Amino acid sequence: MAQPQTDDLFEKCFARIDRAVYHSNEAADTWNKLDVLGLHGISLRIESDGTGEFNVRQLGPLPQTLELLIGEYLYQLRAALDGATYACAIEDSGQNPPAKASTIEFPICGSIADWPKQARKIAQLNPGRRRFIEALQPFAEPSVDASLRIANANRSLGLLNDLARLDRHRRLHTFFTTIGTDAPILDLPEGVSLKSLVIRPSSDHTGPIARFSLDGWREGMELHANPNADIELSLEGMPPAAHNNDTFANRLKSIVMNVRIVISLLQKNSWIEPASSRLSISGIVS
Template sequence: MQELYDRAFARLDRVAGKHREFARCWATYISAHPWDIDVRSVDPSTLEILAVMRQPAPAELALIFSEWLAALRASLDNAIYALAAAVTGQNPPPQAGSIQFPVCSTPDDFARQANRLRMLPQRIIEALEKAQPYQSPWGPESNLTWWLNELARKDRHRELHIGLGRVDEHRIRVAPPSDVTILFDENVMPYSHIEQELVVGRFTANRPLQPEEVTVDLTGVTIAPEIQAWAEFKLNGRRQPLDKRMAYTERFTRNHVENMTLMGGCVPPGGFRTIDPAEPEGTA
């Protein structure tokens, strides 16, 4: 059944191109400077600096992300179909219409999904269970495969995912009048996504101050892409930039596909990249 695996990897290989296309679309969008700076009074001597979105991200960005999601999720389903064909020696395999790569948040959910994979040997079911999101020590929502499944499901059945900007680097320069000293509020947490506007700085002066009296330079603030539905994700308790999340998701997905290829007694085109098997396992 090598050709079935080859097709799964062919789909997976298209993902990197979609990732690059996403980056190019984002670069074109921000080249038009879609955010402005506003300085507003909080009280007579306290001002806030805001990044304000003037032009939303284009629908094209969401469409490219949709295609990236779909290719990744489908490669998992293609690979487990190939695995079922390999271990049964049949194409189509038994119960072909019910075969789907399981992505589960609880053991009970996995048990239900495993019922649709009864054509697979128990050792393979057990291997699939070990890779489930509920096994993650930080919980299923810290697992990138869980997010891939969730984002792809919402993209298919609800709506495209909205692209946003997220403050990735933060360095603000403020030039007040010569007779004014200012103190920045260190409680402002600027590393966040911008839905409409975002406070990126707040400071208090030693006298009443009007916004037009200060000059603000935000050239040290870098705004990176973000997906609204994925913005709160943390990996091992820490936030990760979208670009890294996408790269990690691609690698983890390939790892799943390579493991299913190994369990089916086949080899990926170009060889294994994420695992180093001592020798191929038997097919059944």
């Protein structure tokens, strides 16, 4: 049986990826044009005994434009995966349209117990393609060093699926800023020393960014401080960072990178037999 030509379908998938990158760049441009400092309030409180806290908090909502752009980004990437799966079904079944076309999509599954049901969506694909897609599932995420999780395909596809489902079925995403610091700067009066400093963990978004205690502090003294903070964009409902490189921006880059690789390999349709090697995808996010 002659194999149907699907190059045009795959090209449309890559066009969707390019469109997603366009939307993410628009979101980044919107973020970069914001008066981020003006959106935040800084407060410093110190008690007579020398204990105090330092806080930076968001004062108001971020532009809804960010939510709309990221929603488009998620839609295009999810549609690209589904479109590539449909193209594969045409090739492997030899039919255009393939049987039960409405049931064909790229499954993304977080539970191995649910995989048999999800795998029905790719039943018309050849065994190599089915093995490949199964190896990419979030439930099959390998154990790697925290610094490498940002580039992992299983994790990236899980993030894409969760965020796209939330955007599609519930509401627009809610953006907020995360504020973190490694070393706030305290300009201490003469004769005063820092007794202790406790910095809020990066995974925690509530409460003061730092608590401190001073020796030699007396009422009437003045304390000047700089939070020396990094302000990052984040989405409500996203899991906490696994590492310092696991930022919102790097997650977007990793999702795009992995979707592009996955579709490229599905189009190539060249597979390793199960007994010969374990399949893995890795990459570097700069």
